[in-house]
Amino acid sequence: MTLFGVITVIFVLFTVLPGDPARMMLDQNEDPAQLALIKKKYGFDQPILTQYAYYINDLSPLSLHSKDPDDYTYLDEDKYNYLELLSLGNTTLVLKAPYLRESFQKSGKPVTQVIGETLPNTFVLAVGAITIAILIGVLLGIVSANFKDTWIDRVIQVVSTLGMSVPSFFSAILFAWLFGYVLHKYTNLNMTGSLYELDDFGESLHIQWKNLLLPAIVLGIRPLAVVIQLMRNSLLEVYNEDYIRTARAKGLNKRQIVWRHALRNALNPVVTAVSGWFASMLAGAVFVEYIFGWNGLGKEIVDALNTLDLPIIMGAVLVIATVFIIINILVDLIYGWLDPKVRII
Secondary structure, eight states: OOHHHHHHHHHHHHHSSSHHHHHHHHHTTTOOOHHHHHHHHHHTSSSSSHHHHHHHHOOOEEEEEESSSSSSTOTTTTOOOOOEEEEEETTTEESSSSOOOOOOTTTTHHHHHHHHHHHHHHHHHHHHHHHHHHHHHHHHHHHHHHHHTTTTHHHHHHHHHHHHHHHHHHHHHHHHIIIIIIIHHHHHOOOSSSSSSTTSSSSOOOTTTHHHHHHHHHHHHHHHHHHHHHHHHHHHOOOOHHHHHHHHTTTHHHIIIIIIIIHHHHHHHHHOOOOHHHHHHHHHHHHHHHHHHHOOOHHHHHHHHTTTHHHHHHHHHHHHHHHHHHHEHHHHHHHHHHOOOOOOO
């Protein structure tokens, strides 16, 4: 139901945008004949409700499609894989993956192919950023809680507050300039670069893991700051629980209390924050990817916005929303493991 609502909102938002999509595709070409052909091919000449029905049909795994190549609902078997279940005259019932349509600006390239080429890079970047945030954030949160109200705690809190305050685009520019340009001979890092780069002969792609470091750090700064605060506050609350007092009374040292008893329960709010941040990173990586030249979904969205390539924008937003929903479901399952009192219905 949530995903259906997202689909509806996406369709309405991009359908009511000013401008003629057919004219956008023709780069403002005013040729009436070409405009009419484009509108017929993509269903722009149909009423809004009919276009909405087409959109739902495209996204549905079980859908109806025409055998006529000139019809909008025709699926080119050379571009898309599907299983024909039933033939009804000129219409077929097929089983397929969601059809996200074709790019306006990339010579009819399928949106699924565009997203398939860029989403893995964004996923790698998001995993790298959230890993940095979790490992360093949990560690600093534990240190801050155990040294409460000391100079160590105050320094960590200042750094955490600063991390939450600085915008990602400013951090990206600063890190790229400082570590990729000023200190390049020491860091050997580049100002821009993606996960895969061509070799010196321009013949094959190879992985450049060093290009991941700066954008992952920049993207992980804000969730890192949040994790530090949550871990510190949650751990301080857990320290006041009865079972922690019992553990102290049994003579367990501070390390045993933290790692064996307190940490697991203190991680609940951290899991919530991490899940939300990881999903938002897929959308929030737009500025970071664009500044560092990281060929991910965020950079693709910016390029599509510049050229008003609506199918790519709609497809990317839908994919991000779907990932967000899936992650929230996984978080509910993790809650059941972290806290036996939580019951999934």
